[in-house]
Amino acid sequence: MSPDQLPPVEIDTENPSPARVYDYVLGGKDNYAADRKAAGRVLEMEPHARDSAVENRRFLARVVKHLAGQGIKQFLDLGSGLPTMDNVHQVARRHVPDARVAYVDFDPMVLAHARALVKPDEGVTYIHSDIRDVDTVLKGARGLLDLSRPVALLAIAVLHFVPDEDDPAGLVATYARELASGSRVAISCASTEDVSPELVNRIRSVYDNAPSPLYLRPRDRIRGLFGDLELLEPGLVHVTDWPVPSGAARLPLTMLGGVAMIP
Numbered sequence: 299m300s301p302d303q304l305p306p307v308e309i310d311t312e313n314p315s316p317a318r319v320y321d322y323v324l325g326g327k328d329n330y331a332a333d334r335k336a337a338g339r340v341l342e343m344e345p346h347a348r349d350s351a352v353e354n355r356r357f358l359a360r361v362v363k364h365l366a367g368q369g370i371k372q373f374l375d376l377g378s379g380l381p382t383m384d385n386v387h388q389v390a391r392r393h394v395p396d397a398r399v400a401y402v403d404f405d406p407m408v409l410a411h412a413r414a415l416v417k418p419d420e421g422v423t424y425i426h427s428d429i430r431d432v433d434t435v436l437k438g439a440r441g442l443l444d445l446s447r448p449v450a451l452l453a454i455a456v457l458h459f460v461p462d463e464d465d466p467a468g469l470v471a472t473y474a475r476e477l478a479s480g481s482r483v484a485i486s487c488a489s490t491e492d493v494s495p496e497l498v499n500r501i502r503s504v505y506d507n508a509p510s511p512l513y514l515r516p517r518d519r520i521r522g523l524f525g526d527l528e529l530l531e532p533g534l535v536h537v538t539d540w541p542v543p544s545g546a547a548r549l550p551l552t553m554l555g556g557v558a559m560i561p
């Protein structure tokens with residue numbers, strides 16, 4: 299189907315969307331007043347929230363560079379977000395020119411961008427799906443990726459939008475079971491570390507009307523998202539300190555991140 303035959307993308311501009319709030323915080327232009335208001339509330343409560351988002355994005359780029367340097371050529375990016383400066387395929391291809399990337403998101407704005415930008419015949423695809431719908435995601439991924447060979451499963455700043463009742467650890471385990479030995483699982487998540495319970499609740503309330511609420515989790519619960527998988531060095535750390543300590547001052551609201559290997 300040519301792009302002009304596709305059904306129009308419906309965008310809810312009245313309520314904040316995590317993809318657009320994040321875009322605004324990172325300095326992007328794909329956001330509406332509701333998103334800017336929500337971002338403004340978070341930044342008012344915690345001015346370091348912008349630095350945390352930037353550091354998370356840098357973590358993502360370091361992980362992709364590191365894994366590409368280890369010969370990983372395939373990436374499945376869950377909750378990819380809106381296109382920004384250095385997207386996964388751009389970072390990966392600096393190191394592995396034929397890297398293939400399947401992006402997944404459920405935000406209609408991301409779909410609109412993907413229709414304009416993504417060309418599956420160029421080794422990049424976009425799967426418009428909730429990441430909890432593993433069958434749809436994997437069916438789409440198999441259209442581009444060879445799951446019998448190692449894949450980097452990226453779940454960067456997305457699992458904190460999956461509630462406990464939807465078993466985010468079980469979700470990661472389900473994906474991991476479908477991936478070849480030598481695949482990697484990279485996760486970063488907003489944590490409750492160094493954040494007062496009162497601030498956790500106030501930040502959470504900003505996303506009350508968003509398509510998915512926000513669940514900041516303590517360190518052990520974030521470690522639990524990897525299940526039995528063994529974490530590569532340096533383990534689960536503040537994203538600024540992966541793969542080596544940065545010496546940067548610890549930010550309140552810093553995300554925790556790590557990478558595990560599928561045996």
Ligand SMILES: C[S@@+](CC[C@H](N)C(=O)[O-])C[C@H]1O[C@@H](n2cnc3c(N)ncnc32)[C@H](O)[C@@H]1O
Nearest residue numbers: 317320377378379403404405428429454455459
């Ligand atoms: C904070 S952004 C992170 C973007 C990117 N991974 C990064 O770290 O720079 C979170 C993204 O996850 C998407 N998302 C949240 N819950 C999702 C779900 N259940 N299924 C698919 N996408 C989801 C949002 O739409 C948003 O684009």
